[in-house]
Amino acid sequence: MNREEQWLLPEGVEEILPERAAVIEGLRRRLLDLYTRWGYELVFPPLIEFLESLLNGAGRDLEIETFKLTDQLSGRMMGVRADITPQVARIDAHSLRRKGPSRLCYCSTALRTRIGLPGASRIPYQIGVELFGHDGIESDAEVISLMLATLAEAGADDVTLELGHVGIYRALVRAAGLTDADEAVLRGIYLRKARTELDAFFSERALPEPAARALAALPWLAGEDALAQGRVLLATASAEALAVLEQLAELVARVRATHPQVAIHLDLGELRGYHYHTGSLFAAYRNGVSEPLAKGGRYDHIGEVFGRARPATGFSADLKLLVACQGTAVQPGGILAPAGSDAALLAEIARLRAAGERVVQALPGADNLPAELRCDRELVFVEQRWQLHSLSS
Numbered sequence: 485m486n487r488e489e490q491w492l493l494p495e496g497v498e499e500i501l502p503e504r505a506a507v508i509e510g511l512r513r514r515l516l517d518l519y520t521r522w523g524y525e526l527v528f529p530p531l532i533e534f535l536e537s538l539l540n541g542a543g544r545d546l547e548i549e550t551f552k553l554t555d556q557l558s559g560r561m562m563g564v565r566a567d568i569t570p571q572v573a574r575i576d577a578h579s580l581r582r583k584g585p586s587r588l589c590y591c592s593t594a595l596r597t598r599i600g601l602p603g604a605s606r607i608p609y610q611i612g613v614e615l616f617g618h619d620g621i622e623s624d625a626e627v628i629s630l631m632l633a634t635l636a637e638a639g640a641d642d643v644t645l646e647l648g649h650v651g652i653y654r655a656l657v658r659a660a661g662l663t664d665a666d667e668a669v670l671r672g673i674y675l676r677k678a679r680t681e682l683d684a685f686f687s688e689r690a691l692p693e694p695a696a697r698a699l700a701a702l703p704w705l706a707g708e709d710a711l712a713q714g715r716v717l718l719a720t721a722s723a724e725a726l727a728v729l730e731q732l733a734e735l736v737a738r739v740r741a742t743h744p745q746v747a748i749h750l751d752l753g754e755l756r757g758y759h760y761h762t763g764s765l766f767a768a769y770r771n772g773v774s775e776p777l778a779k780g781g782r783y784d785h786i787g788e789v790f791g792r793a794r795p796a797t798g799f800s801a802d803l804k805l806l807v808a809c810q811g812t813a814v815q816p817g818g819i820l821a822p823a824g825s826d827a828a829l830l831a832e833i834a835r836l837r838a839a840g841e842r843v844v845q846a847l848p849g850a851d852n853l854p855a856e857l858r859c860d861r862e863l864v865f866v867e868q869r870w871q872l873h874s875l876s877s
Contacts, residue, residue: 496599496606500804507807508609512591514637515611515803522630524589524613529571531592535561537574540790546570549596564595568610569798570786576616577790585617586794591803601775605804612780612800619795621731624764624782625738631778631799632743635768638806640777644747645739648754648765649732650781652718653702655725659695674703674755694721703753710750711736735764757781766799770809777805817860818842819872820852832863832870 493499500508516526534555539547549566565571568590576586591611599606613630615623628645635643653674657667666689673681682703686696698721705714711733718726729752736748754765756779763782770777780799821833823846836843844859846852854862854875861872 494606496596496604498605498607504807507810508803511638511807511810512609512611512803515634516589516591518633518637519589519613519630522587522613522626524587524630527572527575527588527590528592529565529568529575529590532562532564533571535563538563538565538570540570549598551595551597566594566596567800568592568594568612569614569783569800572614572798573616573783573786573794573796574790576614576796577792577794581792582617585615585623587613587615589613604775605802608802609804610800611803611806612798614796614798616794616796618797619782619784621735621738623795624735624766624797625742627780627797627799628735628739628766629742631766631768631780631801632746634799634801635777635806635809638777638809640768640770640806640809642771643768643777644749644771645743646749646751646754646765646767646769646776647732647736647739648751649728649763650755650758650761650765651728651763652714652725652732652752653699653755653758655722655728656695656699656702656718659722659725660691660699662691670699671755671758674753677703679703697721698725705752706750708750710752714752732764757783760786764797775805777801777809816842816858818844818858819861819863820854820857820859820875821845821863823848823852829863829865829870836863 520526532553535550535552539550546566551564551566553562553564554560555562572588572590576582576588580586589612591609594608594610596606596608611634613627615627632643632645657670662670670682670685673685682700686700689696698717701717705717711729714729715726718729732750732752736750739746739748756765756767760783761781762784765779765781767776767779769775778799778801780797782795782797784795785793786796819836819841821829821843833843833845843863844852844857854860860875862875863870864873865871866873
């Protein structure tokens, strides 16, 4: 390995330099303050846990994404979290054990073994909220509203909200009487949106006609007319699926009432996180961008392995993606103070810092360049007192 290769970072791993780091940190603080105003409490799940705890229940879908290592103290296998949501569910179910609804938020890094999309990071700076203990439309609507408020705080003003519900598909699978093996095949076809394979799947199986017809059409029930078309299609296929559709329609109405400016795109055949989610699915996209800015949904059984199968809904986002919505940030200036230990000088520096100013004191013998130190003013001793003077650009 030559000297240049020693400084190369692994693919999907990046370092955050000062200017961007300042923007990310500023957004983090504003968002956590926002969540506090909504009643969400901050938690700090551990970076690593024993593997059986980290990947229990719904977390098992994350196994391929999880880095594994051996704990030198116990000899047991541990994992570095690839997603924080299962950890927050454990905190709610096992550590807090509250009777009523619990609102929790978090912000920290995760680590993934693979890159989701070209150019994506394997170390997302994940921020999100989780609402436990309520299974109604109201909690889904609250979480979606907070997700949209998050994007507004980040400066995303061209957002499309995609909504779906895995319960429609699940109800139709039961109505069609599909075996687990056939359902797994069908789900793969759905995820690929492979129309020819879908036609072949139903032609090779004798299934109840209304349910089979609905399952064949579901992957393409999307857009403005999805609710109307879905009502017609599901009326004879499954009363359960139709009831779920009406729940989704109510959620859409609530979101439109509180966020009339947000475009809503319905996708009734969306199965993202099928084993993980149990109800509504939602994701927010910027126009022309394929990767969602934020995503979430309902996952009512996630705490079951920890002794409490509490209803749950939430969303998460990567702060590093959110800051891209803000464009080029204007960095705050600062004050360059001269080197020295004069009592009056140190007192003035302390006063300015206490007032919220950014003050950098020069170091003797160093190149204290104002541009590199991001200082636009300097502290000078004039007329027997310390004064602020502007620095020419």
